[in-house]
Amino acid sequence: MKNTFGQSVALTIFGESHGPAVGAVIDGLPSGIAVDRGFIEAQLGKRRPAGKISTARVEADEFEILSGVFNGKTTGTPLAISIPNKNVKSGDYSDVSRLARPGHADYTAHIRYSGFEDFRGGGHFSGRLTAAVVAAGAIAISALDGCGIKIGTHIKSVHGIFDRDFSELPGDIDKLNSLNFAVLDSEAGERMIAEIEKAASEGDSVGGILETAVVGFPAGVGEPFYDSVESLLSHALFSIPGVKGVEFGEGFGFAKLFGSEANDPIRVEGGKVVFETNRNGGINGGITNGMPIIFRLAVKPTPSIFKTQKTIDYLKLENAELTLRGRHDPAIIHRARVVADSVAALTLMDMLAARFGGDFINKVNGMR
Amino acid sequence: MKNTFGQSVALTIFGESHGPAVGAVIDGLPSGIAVDRGFIEAQLGKRRPAGKISTARVEADEFEILSGVFNGKTTGTPLAISIPNKNVKSGDYSDVSRLARPGHADYTAHIRYSGFEDFRGGGHFSGRLTAAVVAAGAIAISALDGCGIKIGTHIKSVHGIFDRDFSELPGDIDKLNSLNFAVLDSEAGERMIAEIEKAASEGDSVGGILETAVVGFPAGVGEPFYDSVESLLSHALFSIPGVKGVEFGEGFGFAKLFGSEANDPIRVEGGKVVFETNRNGGINGGITNGMPIIFRLAVKPTPSIFKTQKTIDYLKLENAELTLRGRHDPAIIHRARVVADSVAALTLMDMLAARFGGDFINKVNGMR
């Protein structure tokens, strides 16, 4: 469904960049999950721009929980969150001329919605919507944490500069979740920031790769075809603005491997089944195998740049040049990282609820 | 849903490798599409193994259309196709010992289905299921063809050997659809085949990358978040066994670009909106922009290899060694290509039906 995803636990999102609010409704949550406003705020804080490498639009993200929480815990009925847009400049929008920003959805939205779209700041296509996803994701992360599942994402690369690989799980995850600029190698992080600032100084922007690890997820969850872990996660992850690629385990790296390298040897150790390597990213045949789930996202450079660009006026249907002003993000990847965590948590929670029912937390805890 | 995908036009698949049949039900088809048995057969033929680089199990794929076709045309009610499994060797399956094939779903299926899974030949997880997808996809390809949309996939790479890029669309698509081993550069294709044969001679297997182009697809189809073109296509494409990565346009290549390189300049030419480059793969903000839709799939090496592998007996829960016998595919990428076409056609048809209703063929034709 268009702005709803999930079967047993479904997320619906709404809002526009310059409208009254963005928000989310989560339906199907287990009842009794403690809702920690401080944690939601902290997660929103990770998404919020900060410092030289981010846009000047900084909102406090004061959210309101409209329903679904009682005595500090989820009721199990829909939990609605609204995040008002405060830093909005409205204006006169009855123009007869409008330029499509290349790389953005201005033109496609215009065709899709026959000219009725709220185009201000990208409207419904704005990354602002991910604030609602992050707020909802915080509750999913809490739910997963309640059954021993941890999620963490690092900035694997920015414009060709690479972080080190995951080497200690779940320790790396704990480290990442304490950081605002999520890299495992802080020196690489400094070079990434320098690269972003360099692009900014040239009026340009850069992209990168995010890598996420999920540990503690039980084996045997997922379905062979359309509810495969890869299918459901990729569906949700491609909803993150700017994501243009998703891969699991070795991903595109498989193309260069022999089967004898790609197959993860299986062993019994201490009565438990383990895999000696994890090239399949914790998933075989669409079903989790008990190893960490590993995926990577390609995040394209922020389309908003200050260099003059060739484009069209899509109302007049004629060629034009566009020079953006104001301030924009020269990179979003450091902010997108908490969105990746949130989307993964929501989707994995949904899969657990589908597999084990509404009491999945007790069930998963009982399996350990 | 587990084995059903699509909202306006939904595909349901069923079957196991060694069961009586595999099959598919397509529901929501427009009525009046001519059903060409010869074309379905031809598509199934492209999926069928052939020559030294494929498994010896060759089935005629004699399919039966059980419903949904009347006077040679789709009725609009569910079209069910059954493809009997003929080349099946049954046996005694009450064993007390069973080895998990590394890279396959044997172990995860065992956990998922509590030991009741049909494990013979991978059961429901077998690539055999894609025969049903291809048969159904043939009808989708016919429907899209009826409104000027063409789909073609080439083997972009095999184990590090690369085909040339798409350069002439739709000409390249026509060429690919006439080939059994789908490469644009036949010399590269010969080297790929040699590479596959070399792997086979060593009892090993190789993976690769598929690249698909869709031309003629109208602008303005798709939705900003969960029904984005990327979300829906990736959901369906990750259902193809062995696919571990999906990317659109530059995909993971975006990570190395500046925004000024990544944004496609927009122009009006002859009253039509065109993009000077197509780095976004025909999609902005999840919605088609009228340029060719371009995506790539990472296909892992076939897990069935003849080298001895470390694994477990998952009934006894003890370590073991596995040496497969018989014949298996040293690569599936040349066969997976028609599956990619089929999955894309089914998914894109669903999106057109969602956007324009049951009469989408006339509507799309009227837009040209």
Next chain:
Amino acid sequence: MKNTFGQSVALTIFGESHGPAVGAVIDGLPSGIAVDRGFIEAQLGKRRPAGKISTARVEADEFEILSGVFNGKTTGTPLAISIPNKNVKSGDYSDVSRLARPGHADYTAHIRYSGFEDFRGGGHFSGRLTAAVVAAGAIAISALDGCGIKIGTHIKSVHGIFDRDFSELPGDIDKLNSLNFAVLDSEAGERMIAEIEKAASEGDSVGGILETAVVGFPAGVGEPFYDSVESLLSHALFSIPGVKGVEFGEGFGFAKLFGSEANDPIRVEGGKVVFETNRNGGINGGITNGMPIIFRLAVKPTPSIFKTQKTIDYLKLENAELTLRGRHDPAIIHRARVVADSVAALTLMDMLAARFGGDFINKVNGMR
């Protein structure tokens, strides 16, 4: 899905009786529908209690549109409406004793949500949620009105007192939509009100039957089995609190008819296909036939009564007596009527969008 319904146009509802707000998100609306705040207010007014026969809790229903409207028209992206709960008395809810109100969901919710439910005023099960449905429904009614489809509901009976039948369509619909107590025969309406007041004076309540007519709906919409008009409408209509029966056309009256009485004779008149009678309520084989769609809802008596009732304390799990205080509706049927209109409009809009795509308004207008 739990609190979401609709495929092409989906409604999600949230909220609790005594929480911060109730609300709705409509996703998939056509873009460009004029959103008339006055009409939404008027519809909410019809749902709001008034006079002696209703509860004393009267809220102004000041709603806020959080998203999806731009320049006074729908954008086509999710339209979120929030209706704050103003007249809420909070208190101390850490009790160790709690009585289930017979006929309400207190006990079942307690089991379903393991004791975490917001039980205040029925929580999420409150009829208060229907305010969100009515606000959303107002937009659906506007959309249908834009393509010549009209909906009206009358109170067919209250505790054995009957209104006259529909006799002039669409005139009867226009009349009903101008009334607060929706009866075609005002004298019958007076007797109904007297009956309700009599029940109220005895601390009791009464139920009744609603009958809805939809005119102008095109033939050929619906599907043979699970998306039949009856299936989809009944699914949505049974979501209205208190509805315990749904019937189409003659409904349960068919049980006493011969086939020769039940079959509607078909004629061509002035080039158009008409049915001489409408015993099938405008639907054959789950698909509309162009005649008015007619259905009836059984609405049970309001469970909140002032007579002492036998019940249990479901925290202590022991028997108890319950005597409610305060003020409650002795009937809700006169308020439920606008909910029926709203639910029908939302569901029928969804069916049109599924059949004809996002531009269904133009398409339906073009068919006349």
Next chain:
Amino acid sequence: MKNTFGQSVALTIFGESHGPAVGAVIDGLPSGIAVDRGFIEAQLGKRRPAGKISTARVEADEFEILSGVFNGKTTGTPLAISIPNKNVKSGDYSDVSRLARPGHADYTAHIRYSGFEDFRGGGHFSGRLTAAVVAAGAIAISALDGCGIKIGTHIKSVHGIFDRDFSELPGDIDKLNSLNFAVLDSEAGERMIAEIEKAASEGDSVGGILETAVVGFPAGVGEPFYDSVESLLSHALFSIPGVKGVEFGEGFGFAKLFGSEANDPIRVEGGKVVFETNRNGGINGGITNGMPIIFRLAVKPTPSIFKTQKTIDYLKLENAELTLRGRHDPAIIHRARVVADSVAALTLMDMLAARFGGDFINKVNGMR
């Protein structure tokens, strides 16, 4: 979805009256349910016409299970059943003249499918499709039986002749399930049969009411709004051809009751919660309360009658008279009864799987 229903366990049906086969795919079944071909045959036998009061078309209903069963038990992957149509007379269907049978879907299907529908014997709209539902339902009934849930339906009335009410549950259910003509009062059954034969002798047909009871279903299943037990059951039940009304508990009878009569008093007895009456049919607020689930279906008279009827030729669009020949059912209610059981079992199984996950059988057994 059009021909698919269910979320955790979904049924997809296909086929036409005179096509090669009708069939069903059930996806999401728990693994390990014993599949008893004899029971499936017995259920199909109850649906099959027999004796003077049924059509002469008697098919053996030799079904084939195409997938999803291994070693006699469900695997948990899709279970496909195909039931070939054997007793089919094909012919020349290129006619230029075609008469709509009043009360049937001939005309509406023609509009819906733009003339491409398979109209032979009602095509996809034929009651023949319910054979597939009954076969699938047999497996659901087995699954529910495995956790102590029993379902039975009796013919509550035929053309004004009434059976006695349920008085002993589950004893009455056992009795009904052993009968071909399912009445609790055999003398009433004889009068019903006489009434049907009388209608038949006059070339006419009759309708009636079915009443279903489900015992042993756990409390706390269902959701407040769109996944309420009433919403989901009615959605599925209205898919049965000829059903025009669905009511729960007192249903339309609530319209004549006071709240003090309608509310079921609650008591604790032996540590268990019971209701002194069951006017709400086992459901409060859309959620089961542990009492028997009771619903009734209005089944209209078979539209195929031998009296001359006024209709149209919908190809020529002109008025005509229709006199059917051959043999048809003067009533279908005695056959529809096993369809009601099947639909209820499938839907309730889906609800249990949604609530408790794939292992619902063990979970429900553990609750007793």
